Amino acid sequence: MTTVYVSGHRNPDTDSICSAIAYAYLKRISEGINAIPVRLGPINRETKFVLDYFGVEEPIFIENVYTQVQDIKFDKPLVFKENTSMFEAWNAMMEKNIRTIAVVDNENKLIGIATVGDLAKAYLSSSHELSKYKIPIDNILATLKGEEILRYVDYLEGDILVAAMSKENVLKRIKKGDILIVGDRDDIQQAAIQQGIKALIITGNNGISEKILELAKQYKVTIIKVVPDTFDTVKLLNQSIPLSYVIKKEDLLTFRVSDYIDDVKEVMLKYRYRNFPVVDEEGKVVGLLARRHILDYERKNVIMVDHNEFSQAVEGIEQARILEIIDHHRIGTIETEQPILFRNHPVGSTATIINRLFEEKGLIPEPKIAGIMCAAILSDTLVFKSPTCTPEDVRAAKKLAEIANIDINEFGTEMFKAGTSLEGKTVEEIFYTDFKEFTINNYKIGIGQVNTLTDAGELKQQLISFMEKVKKDKDYDILLLMLTDIINEGSEILFVGNNKELLQRAFNVEIKNNSFYLPYVISRKKQVLPPLVKAINTH
Structure with a gap:
């Protein structure tokens, strides 16, 4: 059976992880597909709390979806x-x-x-x-x-x-x-x-x-x-x-099942052998690979959830076969070779869309899946306080909370307490808690966001120093970090870059040093990115 990887974005948050798990579950029970949820990085404290609370295993980690030898059909070996x-x-x-x-x-x-x-x-x-x-x-x-x-x-x-x-x-x-x-x-x-x-x-x-x-x-x-x-x-x-x-023992050219096809092609062009042995990670023979096998092969199948841009997708996505995209963000610069199912709804959480897909199929998620879907909605909508929150999010969360038998307010408070503590975290972990990259009119922009119920204090200067290094190493034009207080509903924005005037125009604020405060701003998608896009386009 063909494997389908259901993947959220890089630097995964609760919605990204929980939506991948929930949608893979839906595909398995409704279509019998071997859908496997995957993650592209470590889960954060909030997500760990959610998965532990409902007893759900975290998705497996994958580095990329480049085609490997194990993904193609090679000859069964004749072994003696x-x-x-x-x-x-x-x-x-x-x-x-x-x-x-x-x-x-x-x-x-x-x-x-x-x-x-x-x-x-x-x-x-x-x-x-x-x-x-x-x-x-x-x-x-x-x-x-x-x-x-x-x-x-x-x-x-x-x-x-x-x-x-x-x-x-x-x-x-x-x-x-x-x-x-x-x-x-x-x-x-x-x-x-x-x-x-x-x-x-x-x-x-x-x-x-x-x-x-x-x-x-x-x-x-x-x-x-x-x-x-x-x-x-x-x-x-x-x-x-x-x-x-009789056999040749010296200087054997073999491929491991984990080798990438691009590397295999390079070797095959250099050495004109008819067949190459394929071995597993223990060195045991599992097949023979010939040139004909790599002329036409099945690429890895991927369903993208909670994102739709290559810059946020798993490495190697351009070589994979994208089957579906389920997302609630703006539509970016992604291309597919064939028509696909693309569900993009203006709601506060991807899990809200997945709940609708359950309803369309007449299915009810089991309690633990309903629980993580509800948690994803509460996380992305900040328990309905975010401007991205819609009535559809509220309806879905209440329904899922009933299936999971949880109190929304009590659970939300516990979840945010677990997730917003900065204690013991490095500046790198804080900065990349929820980080996304965007390209707008040739401006390379990175925006991180971390929810916290406490003042970052002395950490701010350390974070700014770290951001300076990231900007230089990765050539960003603008780099922002939102320190969001979800209780008082506002965000302190740390920034580095040479575009202070552009930021002042975008947010109508006077900026001194490397930070500014935006009251009632808690959404990167609706309250930070659109003003930036407008300011850049009218620059």
Whole structure:
């Protein structure tokens, strides 16, 4: 089943996280989609309080949605152990029409690969050099349809002789430790055993006399009886050679399932191999990747909630397949390759829109999902005090609160207490609590917002110093931080940049130093961004 990632924006707030969880839940129960909520950064204290309160797990963290090897369909590998015979591997490759195999150790970790060409080359070159190889007895039995008569060793190694001449000539050539291929010639068998051979391979499915058997036991000689005649036995014996002698082990080029396709393409252009092994994070082989696999592949599927601009989306969104956007912000500069479902309503919270989607489908969220949706609405509307709040938000929150069995005012107070404490936070954590970036007529603007019930005091100067560094490092034209008092309904604005006159015109205030206060201003979206846009457009 295709995975769909439901993602809120960067520097996630409560609405972003809770809406992602709720919408993924809705997609799963209504359409059977494998929808997974994800987050693009750490959750803040307020959101943690909400998730803990309702017993909901936080979404998994993802860094990006670039296509990875694990996202595409690659070939299932043909895998063998290193002692497997060339005979077995070759037949399997011919049957399945596969040109590359993977060879693994006992833990299924890759140790080498071999192609059809490697096996053919090894077969031709090994015909007269069998003494170089250590051949498992089991391979000989399987390749030559053999029967084990006596067994004193697990491997055969040494010179291999064929008794295709007179007894005298055969015995002249035999040395201690040799292996003899012979038919039903008892005289040669007996003399060879007495001269110290290590093993007898009896061809033509011929029987062994009791006399030879007893003598072989006395001298501890391994005896194998095989079906083919002597000629075919010699021809097939080198196909018993284990793959460990054939495979390429050094300088293997492999890809991990987590590798990105852009990196894979680069390697494939440099090295013109037909197939590349794919391994998991433990080094176990999971597939073979060829150029044809990356010509046309499925990109990651993403549903964006609580945002609709690339600058706020997960890294790699331009390479992903955007399926839907559910948002309540202004429409920014985003493009899609195909028509999509885009729900953009002028309400105070994305969770309010998702509640409407539940209603349209005739579904009721379970209590814990209703609870986090209600919390998202209360968070974004500041318990209905924000100018972004609409009657639709109030209706949705009250309905969801009833399902979750919570008191709106009591829960809201607890939530904001948990979320607004600045104690123990670094200036970076405070600044990025709820930060969004905007581009307006070539002005790069960053606006952070943090709700607090206490005065920031000495932290203000530290925050301004940090903002100066952020402005310089990331080349912002205007950088603002709203310190919002949700009880007294106002915001102190900290700012850095060379656009003081523009800010004075936008908010009709006189600015001294690096801060100014705006009474009754608690919404970035409705009360801070629009005046800025107007001032810039009329500059």
